[in-house]
Amino acid sequence: MNAAARFRAAIEAGDFDAAVDEFTDDIRFFSPVKFTPFEGIDTVRALFRVLQRTFEDFRYVGDFPGRGQTPSGEDSQAHVLHFRTVVGGKQVEGIDLVHLDAQDRITTFTVMIRPMSSLQVVSEAIYAGLVEDGVVPG
Numbered sequence: 001m002n003a004a005a006r007f008r009a010a011i012e013a014g015d016f017d018a019a020v021d022e023f024t025d026d027i028r029f030f031s032p033v034k035f036t037p038f039e040g041i042d043t044v045r046a047l048f049r050v051l052q053r054t055f056e057d058f059r060y061v062g063d064f065p066g067r068g069q070t071p072s073g074e075d076s077q078a079h080v081l082h083f084r085t086v087v088g089g090k091q092v093e094g095i096d097l098v099h100l101d102a103q104d105r106i107t108t109f110t111v112m113i114r115p116m117s118s119l120q121v122v123s124e125a126i127y128a129g130l131v132e133d134g135v136v137p138g
């Protein structure tokens with residue numbers, strides 16, 4: 001079982017701490033809610049605390065392994081994890097694009113969400129959670 005599979009299993013078990021343990025210390029998390037990535041394990045761990053509270057009935061419905069380029073252009077093992085969830089009563093569908101390093105750790109994580117109306121709800125909910133937790137200024 002590789003890091004992407006362990007991450008998925010941890011999320012599905014509701015163990016967000018174990019899921020985040022699959023990330024490298026210098027993880028880069030590319031979110032659809034802001035242009036620049038969330039960087040570093042402490043920031044991403046704080047983000048995942050918000051996600052855990054925000055997503056309802058989160059489930060992965062597909063896993064597509066392959067190879068790909070990280071945002072910095074490095075070739076790596078990659079997985080596309082297809083998910084569905086509910087945020088603020090709104091149906092959300094998306095993918096998590098996960099890149100692994102040679103040590104089988106998750107180095108980059110990119111989230112894409114559809115439809116646009118769901119992305120807006122997710123963005124507002126995550127921002128509110130980050131402000132509430134003091135991760136970003138209000």
